[in-house]
Amino acid sequence: MSFRTEIRLSGEGGQGLVLAGKVLAEAAAIYDDKNATQSQSYGPEARGGASRSEVIISDDEIDYPKAVNLDLLLALTQESCSRYWKDLKDDGILLVDSDSVKDIPEGSFKVFKVPIIAIAEQEVGKALVANIVALGIITGLAKVVSEEAVEAAILARVPKGTEELNVKAFKAGLQAAKDLS
Amino acid sequence: MVTKEKNRIRVMTGNEACAEGALAAGCRFFAGYPITPSSEIAEILSRELPKVGGKFIQMEDEIAAMGAVIGASLAGSKSLTATSGPGFSLKQENIGYASMAEVPCVIVNVMRGGPSTGLPTLPSQSDVMQARWGTHGDHPIIALAPSSVRESFDWTVRAFNLSETYRVPVVLLLDEIVGHTSEKVVLPDTSEIQIVERQKGDPKNKDYLPYKQTESDIPPMISFGEGIRFHVTGLCHDETGFPTNDSQKIDLLLRRLNRKIERYRDQITDNQRDQLDDADVAVFAYGSTSRSARWAVRRAREEGLRVGLFRPIVLWPFPEDEVFSIAQKVHHIIVPEMNLGQMAHEVEWASRGSTDVIRINRIDGDPVRPQVILEKIKEVA
Secondary structure, three states, rough: OOOOEEEEEEEEOOOOOHHHHHHOOOOOOOHHEEEEEEEEOOOOOOOOEEEEEEEEEEEEOOOOOOOEEEEEEEEOOOOOOOHHHHHHHEEEEEEHHHHHHOOOOOOOOOOEEEEEHHHHHHHHHHHHHHHHHHHHHHHHHHOOOOHHHHHHHHHOOOOOOHHHHHHHHHHHHHHHHHHHH | OOEEEOOOOEEEEEHHHHHHHHHHOOOOEEEEEEOOOOOHHHHHHHHHHHHHEEEEOOOOOHHHHHHHHHHHOOOOEEEEEEEOHHHHHHHHHHHHHHHHHOEEEEEEEEEOOOOOEEEEEEEEEHHHHHHOOOOOOOOOEEEEEOOHHHHHHHHHHHHHHHHHHOEEEEEEEEEHHHHHOOOEEOOOHHHHOOOOOOOOOOOOOOOOOOOOOOOOOOEEOOOOOOOOOOOOOOOEEEEOOOOOOOOHHHHHHHHHHHHHHHHOOHHHHEEEEEOOOOEEEEEOOOOOOOHHHHHHHHHHHHHHOOOEEEEEEEEOOOHHHHHHHHHOOOOEEEEEEEEOOHHHHHHHHHHOOEEEEEEEOOOOOOOOOOOHHHHHHHHHO
């Protein structure tokens, strides 16, 4: 039986969600030998405005590269959570930034509330890497891509000189996922 | 873009693949004006072209960029520009000039929602008619619609090959989904890529006629600067390239220009046929929408419905004979597209009333969902 995992990363323009999606797709496709696509939808603004990045991971050919039934939804803003939670599968995972999303929808999906942006700011030292912290949590929760693959993909993608910061952010995310279970 | 050297697996976008395809095809000149969602093509070529001795120019606007592309091609360089809807509109006058003066060049249009500035960041397929009839007059043109990252590479190479072979502008129609989606891909080795060069005239031939009526309908070219001076104009011209009002010569020129695509239609056209042999229902889909269609056709087959997919990769010239022959066998052709039925109209015309053509149209910046096509298949099957 082939599998198809659909992940949507949502929030605001400027939060690095497109990059996070690309890293996840690269981890799955290049380092874990699966098929993966990443696509995005955002507004014309340089910053702000709704932004979403979608990753499909499968062991089969991926015809439709957009997410329809979500296995995992990351919401870094209340707006994105309210807008997208209905696309979650019954046994899906909703991961929210607990400081930004207060109004949590009710459903049979699992909900994880983590202060993602605060972890980036306080534990790692830069709010900018909240996307990589989120990647760490998703890697720990979704278990669809290996930790090694995601770390390798992060190192291949992030700007030179920021590797240490980003790996620290990733590890903080992995730890946060462990603390949840 | 990340590469794992060992097995050549890469994850890249359609726009990145298009830029690499252009370089592989031998493109050595790019002029353009940045516009979402095509800008990555210009960005990559601004970095990569100088490394291979090519030239990149960001011009003051789109029509000037098209002019620069025409000039570079006349001087012998394979030339490219990339844009999106509003920029494509602005280039039209010079695209007509390239058609009339038979200047090989490739125009990439990564389609976004229109009209006007419309939806800069969201996908659409609403420029397929503009690709055919955007510039005025009865003119030859070829337009292509890849649907994946790998195809964006392959069909950029093919766009140059067609353009150089037939001395015609070729429009490569990506859409925002194809252009911006990252996908796992293994690109072909350079030794596997077939590259076509334009047929050249002899620069020592003092009797060279740049627009000679040849048997092939495609006059050989000499590059500017190679030794022979000749005239190029958008006016109707005779074999010398100078303007003419001689009705016989005008008729010869304009019929040859259009005939040179028509007579080579079989070499130009290309399409993918999937499970059509025993189909009662066909889905006609192109570009990124064909991916939704392929999903729907597979699921419908799993449920025992006899449905097939016809996917033209070359949109213009339109595959009218192929559509007519499918229309004889199926009772419905479903045409999903991200516009209000631009290609459905062609399918209806080509079917000549022998089947029902059902439209599925989405114009709000979201793609046509596979489930919607599947439901329509079930409804009519």
